[in-house]
Amino acid sequence: MSDTSNDTRDPLLTMRNLRIEGRADDTWGEIVHGIDLDLYRGEVLGLIGESGAGKSTVGLAAMGFTRDGCRISGGEIRFDGIDLTEASEATKRHLRGARIAYVAQSAAASFNPAHRLMDQYCETPVQHGVMGRTEAENDAVDLYRRMQLPDPEQIGFRYPHQVSGGQLQRAMTAMAMACRPDLIIFDEPTTALDVTTQIEVLAAIRNIVEQFDTAAIYITHDLAVVAQMADRIKVLLRGDEVEEADTRSMLAQPREDYTKSLWAVRSYARAEQPPVAEGTVPVVSIKSITAGYGTVDVLKDVSFDIHQRRTVAVVGESGSGKSTAARVITGLLPPREGEIRFDGEVLPPDYRRRSRDQLRQAQMIYQMADTALNPKLRIRELIGRPAQMYLGLQGRKLTDRIRDLLSLIELEPDEYIDRLPSELSGGQKQRIGIARALAAEPKFIICDEVTSALDQLVAEGILKLLDKLQGEFDLAYMFITHDLATVKAIADDVVVMKEGRVVEQGLKADMFRPPHDPYTELLLSSVPEMDPDWLTNVLSDRT
Amino acid sequence: MSHIWKMVFKRLGLGFLTLFIVSLLIFLATELLPGDFAQEFLGQSATPETVAAIRRQLGLDLPMHIRYIQWLAGVLHGDFGTSLANHRPVIDLIGGRLGNTLFLALYAAAIAVPLSLMLGILAALFRNSFFDRFVNASALTSISFPEFFVAYILIFWLAGMGGMFPSMANFRGDPNFLDMLYRTFLPAITLTLVVTAHMMRMTRAAIINLLASPYIEMARLKGMTPMRVIVRHALPNALAPIINVIALNLAYLITGVVVVEVVFVYPGLGQLMVDSVAARDMPVVQAVALIFAAAYVLLNLTADVLATLSNPRLVHRR
Numbered sequence: 017m018s019d020t021s022n023d024t025r026d027p028l029l030t031m032r033n034l035r036i037e038g039r040a041d042d043t044w045g046e047i048v049h050g051i052d053l054d055l056y057r058g059e060v061l062g063l064i065g066e067s068g069a070g071k072s073t074v075g076l077a078a079m080g081f082t083r084d085g086c087r088i089s090g091g092e093i094r095f096d097g098i099d100l101t102e103a104s105e106a107t108k109r110h111l112r113g114a115r116i117a118y119v120a121q122s123a124a125a126s127f128n129p130a131h132r133l134m135d136q137y138c139e140t141p142v143q144h145g146v147m148g149r150t151e152a153e154n155d156a157v158d159l160y161r162r163m164q165l166p167d168p169e170q171i172g173f174r175y176p177h178q179v180s181g182g183q184l185q186r187a188m189t190a191m192a193m194a195c196r197p198d199l200i201i202f203d204e205p206t207t208a209l210d211v212t213t214q215i216e217v218l219a220a221i222r223n224i225v226e227q228f229d230t231a232a233i234y235i236t237h238d239l240a241v242v243a244q245m246a247d248r249i250k251v252l253l254r255g256d257e258v259e260e261a262d263t264r265s266m267l268a269q270p271r272e273d274y275t276k277s278l279w280a281v282r283s284y285a286r287a288e289q290p291p292v293a294e295g296t297v298p299v300v301s302i303k304s305i306t307a308g309y310g311t312v313d314v315l316k317d318v319s320f321d322i323h324q325r326r327t328v329a330v331v332g333e334s335g336s337g338k339s340t341a342a343r344v345i346t347g348l349l350p351p352r353e354g355e356i357r358f359d360g361e362v363l364p365p366d367y368r369r370r371s372r373d374q375l376r377q378a379q380m381i382y383q384m385a386d387t388a389l390n391p392k393l394r395i396r397e398l399i400g401r402p403a404q405m406y407l408g409l410q411g412r413k414l415t416d417r418i419r420d421l422l423s424l425i426e427l428e429p430d431e432y433i434d435r436l437p438s439e440l441s442g443g444q445k446q447r448i449g450i451a452r453a454l455a456a457e458p459k460f461i462i463c464d465e466v467t468s469a470l471d472q473l474v475a476e477g478i479l480k481l482l483d484k485l486q487g488e489f490d491l492a493y494m495f496i497t498h499d500l501a502t503v504k505a506i507a508d509d510v511v512v513m514k515e516g517r518v519v520e521q522g523l524k525a526d527m528f529r530p531p532h533d534p535y536t537e538l539l540l541s542s543v544p545e546m547d548p549d550w551l552t553n554v555l556s557d558r559t
Numbered sequence: 560m561s562h563i564w565k566m567v568f569k570r571l572g573l574g575f576l577t578l579f580i581v582s583l584l585i586f587l588a589t590e591l592l593p594g595d596f597a598q599e600f601l602g603q604s605a606t607p608e609t610v611a612a613i614r615r616q617l618g619l620d621l622p623m624h625i626r627y628i629q630w631l632a633g634v635l636h637g638d639f640g641t642s643l644a645n646h647r648p649v650i651d652l653i654g655g656r657l658g659n660t661l662f663l664a665l666y667a668a669a670i671a672v673p674l675s676l677m678l679g680i681l682a683a684l685f686r687n688s689f690f691d692r693f694v695n696a697s698a699l700t701s702i703s704f705p706e707f708f709v710a711y712i713l714i715f716w717l718a719g720m721g722g723m724f725p726s727m728a729n730f731r732g733d734p735n736f737l738d739m740l741y742r743t744f745l746p747a748i749t750l751t752l753v754v755t756a757h758m759m760r761m762t763r764a765a766i767i768n769l770l771a772s773p774y775i776e777m778a779r780l781k782g783m784t785p786m787r788v789i790v791r792h793a794l795p796n797a798l799a800p801i802i803n804v805i806a807l808n809l810a811y812l813i814t815g816v817v818v819v820e821v822v823f824v825y826p827g828l829g830q831l832m833v834d835s836v837a838a839r840d841m842p843v844v845q846a847v848a849l850i851f852a853a854a855y856v857l858l859n860l861t862a863d864v865l866a867t868l869s870n871p872r873l874v875h876r877r
Contacts, residue, residue, distance in 0.1 A: 076780075079780060081779070081780060083776070084771070108782075109782045109783075109784065110782060111782065112779075112780055112781060112782035113780065113781035113782035113783075114782060117780075117781075118777070118780040118781075120773055120776075120777055122773060125772070125773040125774065126773040126774050126776070126777040127774060127777070128774040128777075128778070128792050128795075128796070129774070129796060129870075129871065129872060130792075130795035130796050130869075130870075130871060131791075131795070139781065139783070139791075140781045140782070143781075143782070143783060143787070144782060174875075175871040175872070175875050177871070177872045177875075178875060
């Protein structure tokens with residue numbers, strides 16, 4: 017990363033008083049309220065903020081691009097002397113891909129499923145007339161190698177679905193480098209990845225940006241990540257700039273309250289609980305479970321217990337079998353071997369053979385509150401239906417119960433009871449998901465990545481609420497997550513899973529204290545920290 | 560690739576099962592028609608004795624299930640029986656006409672499929688423009704008129720007034736290929752007008768449906784031209800629904816063109832089917848219906864295989 021005090025040169029990219037409007041229901045409303053930005057050659061600017069802050073909108077505007085339903089309504093965007101707000105479509109097309117490139121959040125969705133990686137790589141240099149097909153192919157192999165992709169000679173001839181998420185993200189960065197652009201926009205490139213994969217992608221991105229001295233705008237909501245990547249950080253909140261400073265001083269002494277609150281989020285932790293007394297019967301106990309789809313075993317000999325008033329965090333990367341374990345416990349996927357006990361009593365493996373009361377006792381809260389709530393039902397029905405079905409509540413009693421539940425999840429009953437899910441924010445939807453689970457008066461709740469789709473401040477509210485409800489109703493939680501910060505905040509016990517097996521399990525305090533199992537060690541050491549030298553140190557430790 | 564062959568064989572097997580069920584339905588349906596060949600043939604004034612005699616002679620007096628089994632056994636040996644009306648083997652009656660029907664269907668498809676794909680792509684490219692609206696409106700207009708109306712309008716303009724094309728599409732005097740194309744031009748154009756709208760609108764919709772995908776945004780952010788974004792990035796992913804709607808329309812071109820055949824006096828299967836139903840000439844009706852069903856099954860199978868081949872995720876497994 018280059019010296020940022022080098023202000024004598026002209027900036028590569030400037031934005032002055034940039035205003036962008038978005039359309040909702042046929043009226044235009046401003047979503048970016050006058051952003052100023054300067055970016056010099058070879059410099060990396062971090063753009064951070066919660067969802068709705070306008071990070072991606074500003075990032076795309078740097079390419080003179082707005083998504084459908086958005087328009088630039090004022091201000092100036094100047095890239096290397098060209099005013100992008102005035103430039104013709106053809107001029108902007110010649111810049112995009114060639115001089116300003118884009119790396120999207122989900123490489124899996126942003127690679128075209130119909131074409132091989134190599135064809136998609138070569139498209140940019142060949143169509144922009146930078147080099148011929150053969151030359152581009154050779155160059156791709158070189159960049160794939162620099163991005164530390166396995167089998168760089170051959171990987172380009174695979175289709176996107178044949179390549180893993182972390183590899184795709186690196187292939188996409190290589191593709192963005194194809195024409196050696198002056199500027200790359202990285203739009204949350206590692207958000208969808210596991211921590212152990214994220215660290216490799218971060219290292220590869222940082223490496224290649226330094227090698228070619230490319231300027232970059234790095235968009236993310238993760239402060240620890242941006243601390244590794246950026247020379248300077250700009251904080252956005254609802255389309256306004258909060259503050260901007262170089263990375264080290266921003267981390268050391270944030271000026272604004274909002275920035276400080278972002279920094280403070282990760283400090284929440286639940287009080288430590290003593291270990292469970294010997295001989296207590298666990299609420300849920302699974303023993304030697306082997307289960308899978310088709311001929312493939314996704315879970316291999318998995319056993320763990322969950323006790324009353326305790327939270328067991330099940331941690332692991334995608335594909336480790338966390339969610340499959342939840343499906344086995346709920347009876348959606350009958351296991352091939354092993355047994356599931358509830359309060360000491362063996363449950364039928366298939367949910368269709370469980371009694372209504374057994375079903376009532378175990379409820380579930382999902383990752384995507386958006387898709388887990390029927391968009392056509394009002395809150396009254398969403399929460400009321402389980403209360404009606406499991407507890408037989410009717411009429412006045414039912415309404416009272418719904419209102420109680422809404423108060424429990426800290427939503428004003430009068431205001432929310434007749435709303436539709438589309439009239440709620442992401443955090444509120446997740447609260448409705450919680451109320452729906454509570455409506456059945458369960459003993460045990462499975463929380464499947466319930467905070468991973470939420471902003472940090474909102475997520476923290478949800479964690480606190482879950483904590484409070486557990487104390488009030490003596491609930492047992494199984495908390496599926498890939499985020500170790502969440503584990504620190506909420507868990508009593510931890511189960512670490514890898515490739516369908518339990519690698520390590522025990523009290524949270526033991527898990528975060530060495531010595532660790534090597535895999536747990538890898539997981540723990542891959543979680544980015546707020547220290548700008550963290551990535552460099554971890555990488556040098558590992559080699 | 561082996562799983563694709565497996566799929567083809569499985570679907571072929573299911574296709575035969577479908578045809579068997581269809582044959583049963585056809586047989587039952589023809590039984591439900593009021594009257595039979597003997598009554599139709601002899602007319603109102605026939606005495607019950609002569610009707611019974613003819614029935615006995617043709618085997619129409621046997622119980623239904625026996626007649627069905629006899630017919631099915633024949634079909635399985637490639638023998639579709641003989642026509643009740645003129646005592647010629649059904650296969651001879653159908654042979655030439657099947658050729659004619661396929662010729663007209665392919666002719667119309669050769670015009671309609673490229674045309675509707677092109678219009679669909681252009682409409683998606685210039686979506687919500689005047690061009691898009693014009694193409695959509697014209698396509699909807701042509702599909703909204705009944706076929707015979709379109710046919711007569713074309714005859715009026717292109718055969719009657721200008722005299723450029725013949726209004727009767729028959730193959731008398733052993734014409735050569737170009738001559739055949741010339742003579743059947745009007746029915747082919749009529750059918751094109753009827754099927755283009757459906758395929759073109761599906762192409763447009765399938766492409767536009769994908770335009771919000773992240774990979775389309777990516778293609779635009781790579782600086783690709785709008786045409787390239789549509790043709791290279793959206794179209795390959797939109798092929799499955801387009802192929803299916805093309806197959807559906809091809810099947811229609813083979814099985815649903817009775818009206819057009821009648822208007823242009825074209826000797827195709829549709830006319831034969833209608834005439835045979837009127838005469839209660841059951842062996843012919845059953846054979847034609849079975850051919851129609853087979854056309855549907857085969858075209859749908861082809862469409863499924865092609866749609867599968869168009870998806871790399873199904874061809875190149877992990």
